[in-house]
Amino acid sequence: MPLVLPPPTPCAASSASRDPLDAVPRRGPSLAPSRHRHGGATTTSRSSLSAAVRGLLADDPTPRAFSALLKAASSASPPCPSLGPQLHAQAVLRGFLGGEDNTILATAVLSFYASCREPDLARKMFDGMPRRNAVTWNALINGYAQAGRREDAIVLFRDMKREGSDIAPDRYTFPALLSGIGRERGSGCTQELGGALHAHVIKAGLEKDPFVGASLVSTYAARGTLEDAKVAFHQVGSLDPIVWSSMISACVNCEEEEGALLLFFNMLCQDIKPTQFVYSSVFSACGRMSLLEMGKQVHAHSLKNSTEKDAAVLNALLTMYSDCGCIKDAQKVFSSNDNTNVISYNSMISALGQHGYPKEAVEHFRQMKLAGLMPDEVTLLNLLSAFNHAGLVHEGLQIFNSMVDIEGIKPMYQHYACIVDMLARSGEIGEAMKTINGMPFEAEAPLWRSILGACSKHRDIETGKHIAEMLFETEPYEATNYILLGNICARLGRWKEAEKVRNLMDERGVYKDDAFSWIQMGQRTHRFGVDDRSHPISREIYRNLDSLISTIKVAGYVPDISFAAHNIQRDRKEESLYYHCEKLAFAFGDLVAPSRGTLRIMKNLRVCGDCHCAYKYFSLVTGREIILRDNQRFHHFNRGSCSCGDYC
The missing domain is CATH 1.25.40 (Serine Threonine Protein Phosphatase 5, Tetratricopeptide repeat)
Structure with missing residues (x-):
């Protein structure tokens, strides 16, 4: 279309x-001469130009x-x-x-x-x-x-x-x-x-x-x-490819990935040869939408139509494979790049961190410095993020505290935010609050929300209530604030307080985003909501899911009703957990994909703790590797364990 x-x-x-x-306003130009910035090491182009100038003057x-x-x-x-x-x-x-x-x-x-x-x-x-x-x-x-x-x-x-x-x-x-x-x-x-x-x-x-x-x-x-x-x-x-390239890039920049892909196909139908910029934009679109098969086809098309190895295209390709859950393919792309630069290493370090490989991220950081490339603010942010995802607080603080002295880089707001989130998620909520108070920046709402999420995880209701009340004033219509506070109450078994939070949302007309998961099979993407029965083979999916739930219960899975919706009757809370969207997506994939094949599943929100536990058992009883991408990171489930080490 x-x-x-x-x-x-x-x-x-x-x-x-x-x-x-x-x-x-008209403003008269300043005619004071500026100081010239003289270059450093002599290069071949400078040498040849200097020789040409000497020859000219002679x-x-x-x-x-x-x-x-x-x-x-x-x-x-x-x-x-x-x-x-x-x-x-x-x-x-x-x-x-x-x-x-x-x-x-x-x-x-x-x-x-x-x-x-x-x-x-x-x-x-x-x-x-x-x-x-x-x-x-x-x-x-x-x-x-x-x-x-x-x-x-x-x-x-x-x-x-x-x-x-x-x-x-x-x-x-x-x-x-x-x-x-x-x-x-x-x-x-x-x-x-x-x-x-x-x-x-x-x-x-x-x-x-x-x-x-x-x-x-x-x-x-x-x-x-x-x-x-x-x-x-x-x-x-x-039909100029530069104009089409600008329009495709515009769609990607404005988060209209589907429009970018449709323009790309229209471009090919009109026999307009894509530029390297077009391929970079299309790879970004495929990665954001997790369209692995389409991304592979565009990759093949780029290889047929261009013999050049453009660094920007390779970096976009690396990110595309990473975003689609294929970290090994991303590493292959990185290894094939003969002109790795700081952006290449930043992309690879970020990908490894998101997939839960902090040791490999550190190794690439070491290789980058050995290659004579100077890390920048993004490099250190990606490295801190890798430590954060793995719960390596000591290593993260070590890097953060040495940024100025060793790397010569002054921490920005994002670096402080990463450290605050790292401390809070590890349970050191008091230290996280001290870091916020000592920052040279004013904390923004998303940073406070990350601490509220940690309070939910670690059941710190007093700090959580204080932060939630502050956020209710600054962001009265942000549903996540209410949900996180309600989760703290639910995990502590305070169902009446959780219900009050839910009623407050209703009174203010605040509605949370619907959770959904999707899985790509061949050229089709199959999407599932919570308790979704709209799929053509819905009966078979539910039958398979019920069988899977029974099997993993025997293997040791115990449903955690603290992750059930607050407005569901207590005797139905356990059953409601069975039909979360990510469980339905897995049941469908397990039903139609070859036995023991890898399944790649995406979710628009963070995976809930009960589904994370269920996925570990799914991988154990089916023998499948499951790669789940939520809105925070990747989880690789294999033989009953997850790459995040349950640090989700």
Whole structure:
């Protein structure tokens, strides 16, 4: 089924009565020169450029030769910020920048400074030019945008429009402006400016230009306005793969994974060759939806259509296999990457942590440092998360306390949050509260909620009540807060108090998210809710589940009624546990999948303690490996035990 994109309609881009660009205050540029950041180790590209500069100066150079070398210096990887000023000085000494006909060389100098994020030096060059062309204006606008100086870029754009028809904004002007706005995820003024620029694009007749259209789509996606992105995509109506790549990426960024996959299939039907960016986005979509078979097909398609091993694609592929429960395949992808970088190691460490392999995560961290790669904030956060999932509190605190001294990285809010969650989940709720009080940040509601969850696990009703009351005030309509407090009461057998919490939810009109689990069989995904009887073979599923429950009871399974719903009569609480969604998903998989084959099951919420216990027994009596992904982590059940060590 193709993704239906809306036809062009009057939107924010065309309906503004007053141009918001005119509201941007004019601000005179600072002409004070900035300090140049000189590079470190010499590379091959820098060496060759330095040799070219020496050869140029030894001969009788022309302005065109200076322009070519300036362009090479600004586009080199890594850039060569020290060569530009040398070439600039030599061009001035030779009189190449003193006449009227110096626009091309002066623009090359300006472009160099702009590419090195020195917009003030670029502006000084711009103001001294007797003549300017569209390339000159675009280079400076882009320089301001890349340096994060959106207002200066917009003021310059407005001045460019006033220059007259000879120098009009073109297909290179708008992408530069849009990139500056797209990086700011705010609303209000930012939203208005994006719409105003879209209107200017339409007035300039550039809405069908692929380059401009792709920039519009990306800008709307960065702001989370997918419908406007669809309008821009529809307006372009192009078969250009860059435009399609931007739209697919927009769907993924806005959590419309199904739309991204439908666009990908439409792209293939129209014989448009996917780019590496498309494959990365599609792998992300497959991973988020746990569509393993589809992910494998896209992987095969990428191998047939591209011989290059792109690092970004491999990292996305690694994450896709991990998100689908295939950690061994993720490791194979990592091993096949000849150009591993910090992001590659971060992806692998995160995957190993989520699957409950902290020792392997630490080993990859060690290999990363041996390879000469410097860990960043994400690396240490992923490592802390790996320790958190495994309950390795001592190891986690050791890493956290040495972040500044050994790694030179100052802990951010996320690092503190991980440590607080780690302490609370291990039962050290008092220490977790002390850490929160000593943080240089104000604790947000999700962090308090993680402690409330730990209070539920460790039956600390006094601390739990205190946190819950605070959360009821700040988040009166967040169902999880009520559920966690109710769980504490239920686990302590205080059913009347649990019922009061339930009644309070009803009085305030708070409703919890429905739990559901799903399992993929071949090309089909089968979804189950609690006590769900909508499946075509529901009778067979329930018959198999009843048989499985009887078998695991004999093996030692004892239902934990503290995980039953609070509003169910006490004599039915045990029976209600049998038909939780994850148990139904397993019963279906066990019924239709080959004997002793691995089952991969997903759940939208955290697995309940009773189902976790039942799954261990399911793996024991059926001989199956079960890989369960909940909204927190992966659980690998095998021969009666779980990879999390019951630290769920």
